Amino acid sequence: MTKPTDETRASRRRFLTAAAGLAAAGVSAPAALADPKNLPPNVADWTRALGEGVGQRPYGAPSKYEKDVVRRTVSWLTATPESSVSFTPLHQLDGIITPNGLCFERHHGGVAEIDPSDYRLMIHGLVDKPLIFTLDDLKRLPRVNKIYFLECAANSGMEWRGAQLNGCQYTHGMVHCVQYTGVPLKILLAQAGVKPNATWLLAEGGDAAAMTRSLPIAKALDDCLVAYRMNGEMLRPEQGYPARLVVPGWEGNLWVKWLRRLKLGDAPWFTREETGKYTDLMENGKARQFTWVMDAKSVITAPSPQAPVKQKGFLTITGLAWSGRGSVARVDVSLDGGRNWKTARIDGPVIDKACVRFYYELDWNGEPLLLQSRAIDSTGYVQPSKDALRKVRGVNSIYHNNGIQTWAVKPDGEVENVEVG
Numbered sequence: 001m002t003k004p005t006d007e008t009r010a011s012r013r014r015f016l017t018a019a020a021g022l023a024a025a026g027v028s029a030p031a032a033l034a035d036p037k038n039l040p041p042n043v044a045d046w047t048r049a050l051g052e053g054v055g056q057r058p059y060g061a062p063s064k065y066e067k068d069v070v071r072r073t074v075s076w077l078t079a080t081p082e083s084s085v086s087f088t089p090l091h092q093l094d095g096i097i098t099p100n101g102l103c104f105e106r107h108h109g110g111v112a113e114i115d116p117s118d119y120r121l122m123i124h125g126l127v128d129k130p131l132i133f134t135l136d137d138l139k140r141l142p143r144v145n146k147i148y149f150l151e152c153a154a155n156s157g158m159e160w161r162g163a164q165l166n167g168c169q170y171t172h173g174m175v176h177c178v179q180y181t182g183v184p185l186k187i188l189l190a191q192a193g194v195k196p197n198a199t200w201l202l203a204e205g206g207d208a209a210a211m212t213r214s215l216p217i218a219k220a221l222d223d224c225l226v227a228y229r230m231n232g233e234m235l236r237p238e239q240g241y242p243a244r245l246v247v248p249g250w251e252g253n254l255w256v257k258w259l260r261r262l263k264l265g266d267a268p269w270f271t272r273e274e275t276g277k278y279t280d281l282m283e284n285g286k287a288r289q290f291t292w293v294m295d296a297k298s299v300i301t302a303p304s305p306q307a308p309v310k311q312k313g314f315l316t317i318t319g320l321a322w323s324g325r326g327s328v329a330r331v332d333v334s335l336d337g338g339r340n341w342k343t344a345r346i347d348g349p350v351i352d353k354a355c356v357r358f359y360y361e362l363d364w365n366g367e368p369l370l371l372q373s374r375a376i377d378s379t380g381y382v383q384p385s386k387d388a389l390r391k392v393r394g395v396n397s398i399y400h401n402n403g404i405q406t407w408a409v410k411p412d413g414e415v416e417n418v419e420v421g
C-alpha cells in the first residue's frame with residue numbers, strides 16, 4: 001500500500017490513472033473479483049472455521065478491508081508537518097457523525113502531549129476570584145452532550161481562484177461533526193465571577209503554538225463548552241486532549257485545543273490569529289476582522305472525484321450540509337450546473353450547528369452531469385454561487401469560502417472538480 005498522500009492537483013490528474021495513484025488519493029479501486037469458492041451455493045471460508053476469539057483487540061479498529069479510509073495530507077500545502085493539516089475522508093463516510101480517528105487535524109505547533117494529572121485550566125483577569133481547575137474538577141461539574149460541526153475557516157480556501165484540488169476530501173475535508181461532552185463555559189465563568197466590565201475572553205492553548213484568540217463574552221456565556229469527550233470517549237490527542245474549547249457555529253480556529261487559560265478583559269487582544277491570520281483580505285486592500293460565523297455550506301460527498309460512479313442505473317447522490325447560524329432547513333441538488341434545482345431528502349437528525357446528511361436518488365444512463373448542492377438555513381440564507389461570493393469578497397481571501405461546489409460526472413463515471421461560468 002502506498003502511503004496516503006497527495007497527488008491531488010487537477011494538473012497532476014494523469015498520475016491518478018495508475019492504480020497505485022488512485023489508491024493513494026483515496027479513490028475507491030474497482031471491486032476485486034470474488035473468489036468463486038466463497039460464493040453460493042458453496043459454504044464460505046469464514047463459515048468453515050471458528051473466528052478469532054474475543055479480547056484479541058482490546059481497542060477495536062476497522063476491518064482490514066477498509067484500510068483506505070484514512071485522513072490524507074497534501075504535501076505541497078504546508079512547509080512542516082507540525083504546522084499543517086490532514087483532511088477528513090468525507091467521500092468515504094455516511095451519516096452525520098465523524099469517527100474520532102478520521103476527524104481532520106489542524107495544528108500550528110504539533111500535537112501537545114499532556115498527562116491528565118498535570119492538566120490545569122486557569123481562569124483569571126476581570127473576575128472576582130481567579131481559579132485553577134484540574135481535569136477531575138471539570139469532570140465533577142454538570143455536563144452536557146452536544147453534537148456540533150467544526151469547520152476550519154480555511155476549508156475550501158484553495159478554491160478561491162478556480163477549481164484546484166480534485167476530491168472533496170481536499171476541497172471540503174476541514175470539517176468534522178461529533179458529539180461533545182463537556183461543561184458549559186458559563187458554569188465555569190460563574191464560579192470565578194465575571195466582573196461587569198468584562199466584555200471579552202482570551203482563550204489560550206497549552207501547545208507549542210500557544211494558540212490564542214479573543215472571544216466576545218456574549219458568545220462565551222451563550223453556548224460555548226469546555227469539552228473533554230468526543231463521541232463518548234476522551235478527546236483524541238489530535239483534538240486537544242484532555243480539554244478543548246467548543247465554540248458552536250464559529251470558525252474552527254477559535255476552538256482552542258489543549259485549553260490552558262481563559263482571561264477576562266474589556267477589549268480584544270488582537271493576537272496573531274485575529275490580525276495577520278484569520279482575517280479576510282478584500283479587493284480594496286482592507287481586511288475584514290472577527291468574521292467568526294461559518295455561513296451555510298454543503299458539498300456532495302459522493303459521487304465526487306475520489307468516489308466515481310461505478311455503474312449506470314440507480315444512483316444515490318449524497319452529501320453534507322451545515323450552517324453556523326442555526327439548522328439546515330433545506331438542501332437543493334442540481335444536475336445541470338445550477339440551472340434547475342430539486343429538493344434533496346434529508347435523513348437523520350437535524351440539529352442546530354451540526355451537519356445534516358442529504359440524499360438525491362436518480363436513474364443515471366451515462367449522460368454528463370454537473371452536480372451541485374446548495375444549503376438553505378433556518379435564517380433563510382441561501383448558500384451562494386462562487387461567482388456571487390467573489391463579487392462581494394474578491395479573490396484575495398483564504399478564509400470563509402462557502403461557495404457552491406461543482407462536480408462534473410463524465411459518461412465513464414469519472415468525476416472532476418470544475419467551475420461553471
Ligand code: MTE
Pocket residue numbers: 103104105106107108109150151152153176204205206207209210211238239240251252253254255256257258
Ligand atoms: N488550538 C491550539 N491550541 N492549537 C492549534 O493549532 N488550531 C485551530 C483550532 N484550535 C489549533 C487550535 C484550528 S485553525 C482549527 S481549524 C481547529 O483547532 C481544528 O480542530 P481539529 O484539529 O480538532 O480538527
Ligand code: CO
Pocket residue numbers: 106151152153154252253
Ligand atoms: Co482552522
